[in-house]
Amino acid sequence: MSPQALEQLLRDLPRIGTLVKDRGYRQVWRFEVEGSGYYLKFYPRRGWQLKRLVRGNPAMREFSRLQALQKADVPAPRAVAHLIGFRLNSQIGDAVILQAIEPSVTLDQYVNDLLLDGEPIPDHHGLAQRIVQLLGRLGQAGLGHNDLHLGNLLLRGNDVLLLDGYAVHRGGLTLNNVMRLAHSVRNVATRADLQRGWEELGPGGMPPRSNPTSARQWRKLMERTRGENEYFGKLRLGAWRGFFFKRYKYPRRWAPASTLKIQAEDWERAWPLLWDQVNSDQLTPLKRGASGDVWSGEVVLGGRPIAVVVKRPYRRYWYRYLNEIGRGSRAWRAWRKAWTLVFRDLPTAWPLLVLQKRALGYITDAVIVLEHVPGPSLAHADLDVVPPLWRDLLFRRTGAVLRKIDELGLSHFDAKSTNWIVRDDPKLGPGPILVDVDGIRFRRWQALGIRRLLRSMLDHPQYSPADSLSLCQGYAPFSPMRVGKSGAGEISV
Numbered sequence: 001m002s003p004q005a006l007e008q009l010l011r012d013l014p015r016i017g018t019l020v021k022d023r024g025y026r027q028v029w030r031f032e033v034e035g036s037g038y039y040l041k042f043y044p045r046r047g048w049q050l051k052r053l054v055r056g057n058p059a060m061r062e063f064s065r066l067q068a069l070q071k072a073d074v075p076a077p078r079a080v081a082h083l084i085g086f087r088l089n090s091q092i093g094d095a096v097i098l099q100a101i102e103p104s105v106t107l108d109q110y111v112n113d114l115l116l117d118g119e120p121i122p123d124h125h126g127l128a129q130r131i132v133q134l135l136g137r138l139g140q141a142g143l144g145h146n147d148l149h150l151g152n153l154l155l156r157g158n159d160v161l162l163l164d165g166y167a168v169h170r171g172g173l174t175l176n177n178v179m180r181l182a183h184s185v186r187n188v189a190t191r192a193d194l195q196r197g198w199e200e201l202g203p204g205g206m207p208p209r210s211n212p213t214s215a216r217q218w219r220k221l222m223e224r225t226r227g228e229n230e231y232f233g234k235l236r237l238g239a240w241r242g243f244f245f246k247r248y249k250y251p252r253r254w255a256p257a258s259t260l261k262i263q264a265e266d267w268e269r270a271w272p273l274l275w276d277q278v279n280s281d282q283l284t285p286l287k288r289g290a291s292g293d294v295w296s297g298e299v300v301l302g303g304r305p306i307a308v309v310v311k312r313p314y315r316r317y318w319y320r321y322l323n324e325i326g327r328g329s330r331a332w333r334a335w336r337k338a339w340t341l342v343f344r345d346l347p348t349a350w351p352l353l354v355l356q357k358r359a360l361g362y363i364t365d366a367v368i369v370l371e372h373v374p375g376p377s378l379a380h381a382d383l384d385v386v387p388p389l390w391r392d393l394l395f396r397r398t399g400a401v402l403r404k405i406d407e408l409g410l411s412h413f414d415a416k417s418t419n420w421i422v423r424d425d426p427k428l429g430p431g432p433i434l435v436d437v438d439g440i441r442f443r444r445w446q447a448l449g450i451r452r453l454l455r456s457m458l459d460h461p462q463y464s465p466a467d468s469l470s471l472c473q474g475y476a477p478f479s480p481m482r483v484g485k486s487g488a489g490e491i492s493v
Contacts, residue, residue: 009033013040014089026058027088030100037100039077042086044093058166059083059094066098066165072141075134075161077101101156106163107131108150111188112250118427121188123158128193130160132200135181138162139173139201148177149184178202179213186214187345210409221343225335233264235355237271240367242355243335252342254423254433257350257371260302267353270299274369278310290314292330296372301352307372308352309435312365329356330438331366337440338370344408346401348434349373349421373433375424379417383462390429392470394422398432399474402449405440412449414439416456450475 009016009031017031017040027042043058059082066079083095114121121127131153138145145152147167154161178201182194189197198207226243228234235242244267251258274297277283283295292313298305313330328336335354342348350371357365376382378398383391398420405412414436421433454471457463 006033010040010083010086037102038080039098039100040095041098042088042091042093042095044088044091046091046093057084057094059096062164062166063096065168066096068141068143068170069138069162069165069168072137072143074138074141074143075159076165077161077163079165101154101161104154104156104161106151107153107155107160108184108250110155111150115188116251116253118253118425124190125193126158127155127160128189128196130158132197134160134162135173135201142170142172144169144171144173144177146177146180148181151184173201175202176213179211182207183211183214183217186211209407214408218340218343222336222339225339235264235267235353237268237355239357240271240355241358242353244353245351252345252347253425253428254347254431255342255350255371257306257352260304260306262301262352266301270301271353271355274299274308274310278312283310299369306352307374309349309370309372311368311370329363329366331368332356332363334368334438337437340410340440340442341434341437344404346404346434347423347431348437373421373423373435375422375433377418377435378420378422378432379456379460381422383460383467386430391467394430394432395467395470396474398453399450399471399476401432401434402453403475405449406444406446409442409444411441411443411445412437412439412452413441413445415449415453417453417460418456420453447475 013029013031017029019027020030020039021028025043027044029040029042031038031040041059041062063079063082066076069076070078077098077100080097080099083097086093086095088095111121134153135145135148145162145164145167146169147164152163152167154163178197181201182189182197185193194207198204224232226232231246231248233244233246235244244264245257245260245262247261248258277297278295283297285293286296286309287294292311294312295310296307297310298307300306311331311334313334331354335351338348338351342350351368352371353367353369355367356363386394402412402415412434419434419436419439421435422430423433424430450471454468457468457471
């Protein structure tokens with residue numbers, strides 16, 4: 001293609017190209033030239049003068065860093081051109097053009113699609129090795145990457161490539177780079193994967209128990225749950241004020257509601273009807289008491305009927321009026337705790353909506369709406385009809401969830417058997433889903449949850465010592481354990 005033809009094509013980019021991503025400070029467009037794909041990353045100049053003065057031209061910086069990757073023989077997109085003073089949709093900025101690597105898929109999309117389908121990752125060990133080898137080559141070239149996560153790694157056939165040259169830096173891989181990657185792979189990497197990665201890319205020895213990068217990332221995600229953004233929204237419904245879930249980037253298999261795409265208009269239609277059903281006692285009561293009421297019902301969200309649970313907590317004791325000052329209502333705390341678990345990939349009833357009423361700035365009423373999880377509670381499940389292999393796996397999975405809660409610095413003060421739903425998955429078998437997460441606390445209290453569950457399961461007439469052993473092995477697979485005289489598992493912690 002002649003330079004004149006390319007110039008005309010770039011002028012027509014908004015018409016013939018596809019906007020892939022828009023982050024305000026950067027846009028990514030895809031276009032084709034003579035059957036070959038290209039990406040253009042556009043950096044508008046408006047509003048970023050001070051940052052540009054300190055850090056320089058971002059397009060030029062990415063162009064030069066991609067060239068450094070190419071010289072170091074690190075697999076990455078090839079930089080084609082750097083454009084200064086490029087105009088796009090009446091905006092002046094700078095741009096860099098990259099060759100598209102196609103067909104390919106980002107590793108986060110690849111992995112999460114497999115998880116959603118209930119499929120294992122093919123050649124898991126080989127894929128982990130190729131990631132470590134790629135990053136080892138990056139470090140040996142004296143380069144690092146400040147944004148190492150699965151979304152910035154590209155899979156083409158069996159080859160793994162590095163994306164986003166803007167985050168490349170000199171000086172080699174840093175500990176923060178490695179910890180950022182460890183956070184990204186936490187839900188798919190095995191202990192052996194993490195150990196090998198730590199020995200090859202980190203300082204070696206035993207990996208740390210906690211990851212400071214994870215804490216920062218989760219804090220940023222939690223900030224979204226109380227604002228207006230791509231994933232959450234604010235609602236004003238008469239006297240009610242609150243927040244609602246819009247969509248999740250990578251839906252979870254254990255939560256069908258995570259596949260929804262919800263707009264404010266959906267709740268503006270659904271909430272008045274749902275609230276009328278609550279007040280007229282038309283919903284099915286699941287629990288009634290002085291501490292709150294729980295109902296099950298159905299709403300239409302995103303064009304789909306969804307079974308929901310509506311929780312309306314009450315103040316049972318007078319001091320609740322005082323200790324909620326600064327803490328928020330129980331409904332708000334349940335919203336926060338539920339998303340704390342979701343962001344850590346712990347299976348729980350999917351939170352959809354939280355609403356509160358205020359008078360003189362004080363909360364007078366509050367409601368939280370969650371997805372209804374089908375299935376019996378662990379306390380009332382008919383364990384004898386579950387095939388032995390699935391039964392063993394169910395208790396191991398339950399113990400593993402409690403282990404993960406403890407490893408992440410949380411504690412579950414009320415992990416009794418009635419607070420677990422056994423969700424049947426036709427492909428993966430029965431799995432535990434946490435409900436009523438009021439008992440989650442943001443502090444480390446080792447083995448509190450597993451001990452509470454072991455005691456409560458003794459009331460189940462079909463519960464056996466083998467079940468207790470499976471539960472303990474799921475919680476502490478590498479610790480010595482035994483079954484006590486009462487039939488409950490005992491763990492050395």
